[in-house]
Amino acid sequence: MENILSIKNLDITFRTNAGNIHAIRGVDIYLPTGKTVALVGESGSGKSVTMKAVVGLLDSNAIINSGNIFYKAIDLLTLPKKELRQKINGQQIAMVFQDPMTSLNPTMQIGDQITEAMFLHKKISKADAQQKALELLNLVGIIDAEKRMKNYPHQLSGGMRQRVVIAIALSCEPKILICDEPTTALDVTVQARILDLIKDIQAQMGLSVIYITHDLGVVAKVADFVNVMYAGKIIETGTVEEIFYDPRHPYTWGLLSAMPDLETDDDRLYSIPGSPPNLLHEPKGDAFAARNKFAMKIDMEAEPPMFKISETHYAATWLLHPDAPKVELPPELKSRLQRARKAAENQL
Amino acid sequence: MNEELGIRNEPLLQVSNLRQHFKISRSFTVKAVNNVSFEIYPGETYGLVGESGSGKTTIGRSIIRLYDPTDGKIIFNYSDISGDLDNKTRRMLRKNMQMIFQDPMSSLNPRKKIGDIIGEGLDIFKLYSNLKERNQIIGDILKKVGLSPAHAERYPQQFSGGQRQRVGIARALVMNPKLIIADECISALDVSIQAQVVNLMKDIQDETKCAYLFIAHDLSMVKYISDRIGVLHKGYLVETGSTKDIFSNPVHPYTQSLLSAVPQPNPAVEKNRRLIPYDASKVDYEKCSWHQVSGMHFVLN
Numbered sequence: 088m089e090n091i092l093s094i095k096n097l098d099i100t101f102r103t104n105a106g107n108i109h110a111i112r113g114v115d116i117y118l119p120t121g122k123t124v125a126l127v128g129e130s131g132s133g134k135s136v137t138m139k140a141v142v143g144l145l146d147s148n149a150i151i152n153s154g155n156i157f158y159k160a161i162d163l164l165t166l167p168k169k170e171l172r173q174k175i176n177g178q179q180i181a182m183v184f185q186d187p188m189t190s191l192n193p194t195m196q197i198g199d200q201i202t203e204a205m206f207l208h209k210k211i212s213k214a215d216a217q218q219k220a221l222e223l224l225n226l227v228g229i230i231d232a233e234k235r236m237k238n239y240p241h242q243l244s245g246g247m248r249q250r251v252v253i254a255i256a257l258s259c260e261p262k263i264l265i266c267d268e269p270t271t272a273l274d275v276t277v278q279a280r281i282l283d284l285i286k287d288i289q290a291q292m293g294l295s296v297i298y299i300t301h302d303l304g305v306v307a308k309v310a311d312f313v314n315v316m317y318a319g320k321i322i323e324t325g326t327v328e329e330i331f332y333d334p335r336h337p338y339t340w341g342l343l344s345a346m347p348d349l350e351t352d353d354d355r356l357y358s359i360p361g362s363p364p365n366l367l368h369e370p371k372g373d374a375f376a377a378r379n380k381f382a383m384k385i386d387m388e389a390e391p392p393m394f395k396i397s398e399t400h401y402a403a404t405w406l407l408h409p410d411a412p413k414v415e416l417p418p419e420l421k422s423r424l425q426r427a428r429k430a431a432e433n434q435l
Numbered sequence: 436m437n438e439e440l441g442i443r444n445e446p447l448l449q450v451s452n453l454r455q456h457f458k459i460s461r462s463f464t465v466k467a468v469n470n471v472s473f474e475i476y477p478g479e480t481y482g483l484v485g486e487s488g489s490g491k492t493t494i495g496r497s498i499i500r501l502y503d504p505t506d507g508k509i510i511f512n513y514s515d516i517s518g519d520l521d522n523k524t525r526r527m528l529r530k531n532m533q534m535i536f537q538d539p540m541s542s543l544n545p546r547k548k549i550g551d552i553i554g555e556g557l558d559i560f561k562l563y564s565n566l567k568e569r570n571q572i573i574g575d576i577l578k579k580v581g582l583s584p585a586h587a588e589r590y591p592q593q594f595s596g597g598q599r600q601r602v603g604i605a606r607a608l609v610m611n612p613k614l615i616i617a618d619e620c621i622s623a624l625d626v627s628i629q630a631q632v633v634n635l636m637k638d639i640q641d642e643t644k645c646a647y648l649f650i651a652h653d654l655s656m657v658k659y660i661s662d663r664i665g666v667l668h669k670g671y672l673v674e675t676g677s678t679k680d681i682f683s684n685p686v687h688p689y690t691q692s693l694l695s696a697v698p699q700p701n702p703a704v705e706k707n708r709r710l711i712p713y714d715a716s717k718v719d720y721e722k723c724s725w726h727q728v729s730g731m732h733f734v735l736n
């Protein structure tokens with residue numbers, strides 16, 4: 088499988104008044120051509136920062152300590168900013184940001200915002216651009232698209248704004264689409280529609296997609312591969328089946344246990360105890376150790392390497408060391424995984 | 436619990452025939468909210484669900500009076516808050532009703548420190564006796580939402596999406612209001628922190644008996660947190676009932692369609708999912724009327 092994008096050993100620090108925050112601590116992510124890779128994980132673990140590094144939009148207090156980001160054979164980190172903007176961003180790699188208001192201009196009608204993006208990257212007539220903008224708005228499910236073109240962002244609902252941003256990203260027919268929580272504000276039916284739309288485009292044009300989301304239901308639907316991130320590192324990676332039916336990292340276990348399914352009616356939801364480490368003071372050993380009830384002595388001392396489980400499945404936990412004791416999955420999770428596998432078998 | 440409450444208590448919030456229209460141009464008016472009626476009892480969580488653009492945020496913003504309602508009546512805490520507000524009512528509203536906004540970035544002033552954003556309401560109502568107490572209150576609420584007191588010194592853009600969202604939550608909770616309108620307040624959080632925030636919201640409710648208008652698109656979470664649910668479609672409330680009514684006996688075809696789309700964390704199931712389609716192009720909700728299904732379960736048809 089060829090990778091259209093490879094992030095290798097990316098390492099980023101933010102300078103702040105309080106000190107340096109080591110936000111990204113050696114991240115590897117591979118995006119095979121035409122596939123969808125999901126990035127999930129703790130809030131603040133560095134998902135958005137990693138992707139901002141790809142599109143060259145890191146905040147000015149960020150320092151890239153090391154790493155490569157290969158788009159095909161080009162290392163994006165070595166390109167001058169201007170070149171990155173002109174040749175790659177928007178045209179080859181488009182990103183949909185987490186907060187739609189930050190990427191929309193509040194004083195400009197949305198129709199103009201979509202066509203502006205097209206003029207920037209392509210030779211296209213005004214009439215054609217407008218026609219295309221209209222089509223895109225229809226595609227993302229905006230009703231009365233013609234009238235809506237004249238709306239300003241504040242006149243749209245949160246989900247409509249998000250869809251406008253998606254339309255802008257798709258307008259230049261990029262090779263890679265990076266979506267940061269693109270459907271958080273969308274109800275399930277519109278969400279399903281957008282996800283199907285992205286899949287259709289993917290099938291037609293071989294688009295490759297990186298999808299950041301907290302919604303594990305969405306991951307299950309769209310992803311071919313999943314990367315789980317914690318405290319600036321990828322701690323588990325695998326195919327979507329490997330992660331959902333056979334997770335190996337205790338943090339991934341926690342994530343899967345915390346999501347209520349429609350069966351959940353306990354009085355309290357499970358949440359992973361404790362809070363993530365403060366990366367102002369980098370923890371010694373495994374960053375998850377303090378919250379991991381399976382932690383061993385070594386977890387406090389050394390960071391675990393990625394242990395290989397299969398050609399595609401890796402996890403960074405000492406529990407996978409050949410000398411580690413066998414641990415039982417938490418009973419709640421065990422029965423949930425059993426339920427999930429059974430439901431999956433019934434689909435066949 | 437709400438059904439008993441409903442018999443014994445007066446509603447905290449009563450919305451009757453609310454309409455909220457926006458005139459965009461001479462020929463185009465968006466009828467965002469139409470003839471919507473519901474009530475929320477003290478200590479209750481009312482979930483509001485519906486497709487994007489159906490009017491959920493607008494209802495929240497009309498209730499907290501960021502808009503002047505086009506028509507209808509809103510009674511909150513025994514006061515009519517639907518018309519022009521006098522100073523006393525405005526103050527009562529500001530103290531007792533808080534909103535957590537859907538767009539965390541645009542609702543936080545980028546030039547203010549987090550501590551001052553959270554402390555603004557405390558400052559207006561002088562809810563502390565000295566600076567030390569103020570900082571203590573702010574530090575405590577930051578801890579409660581899973582941030583740290585040291586974060587008070589940072590600015591909004593130095594936070595991740597989910598961290599900002601929690602700042603918005605802390606700003607609302609710190610005022611101990613009677614009603615909190617939570618607009619998609621957990622969607623940007625990872626599931627473990629969602630669980631933590633939802634547990635926290637429940638704890639605070641047990642402690643202070645505040646009520647929530649909980650707007651969300653994640654139906655499994657809405658199901659988990661709400662006592663009663665209202666389903667909105669195109670600005671009309673089409674079904675309302677207890678959480679159990681809505682999930683085990685959805686009557687309106689739109690509700691059925693919505694429930695069929697809830698994503699499950701299971702790849703094999705997701706990849707074969709079939710949605711129940713719903714086509715509303717032929718129905719005119721304006722001509723429909725309410726029918727009781729049972730107890731507090733009503734449907735528009």
Ligand SMILES: Nc1ncnc2c1ncn2[C@@H]1O[C@H](COP(=O)(O)OP(=O)(O)OP(=O)(O)O)[C@@H](O)[C@H]1O
Pocket residue numbers: 101102103108110128129130131132133134135136137146148185592593594595596597598623624625
């Ligand atoms: N400009 C900045 N200055 C200092 N710290 C920053 C800056 N931008 C981000 N950070 C920090 O870097 C870390 C990673 O942030 P990032 O936005 O990537 O998180 P995330 O994984 O996308 O989280 P979420 O799911 O909440 O959006 C966070 O701890 C955040 O506070």
Ligand SMILES: Nc1ncnc2c1ncn2[C@@H]1O[C@H](COP(=O)(O)OP(=O)(O)OP(=O)(O)O)[C@@H](O)[C@H]1O
Pocket residue numbers: 241242243244245246247272273274457459465466467485486487488489490491492493494537
């Ligand atoms: N200030 C405004 N001016 C004009 N139209 C508006 C305004 N606010 C909302 N609208 C319109 O009202 C309708 C309802 O919007 P609202 O934001 O209430 O939807 P919502 O249910 O919250 O959707 P979402 O789930 O996407 O956030 C939309 O058609 C929107 O374009």
Ligand SMILES: [Mg+2]
Pocket residue numbers: 134135136185267595596597
């Ligand atoms: Mg983010």
Ligand SMILES: [Mg+2]
Pocket residue numbers: 244245246491492493537618
């Ligand atoms: Mg909204």
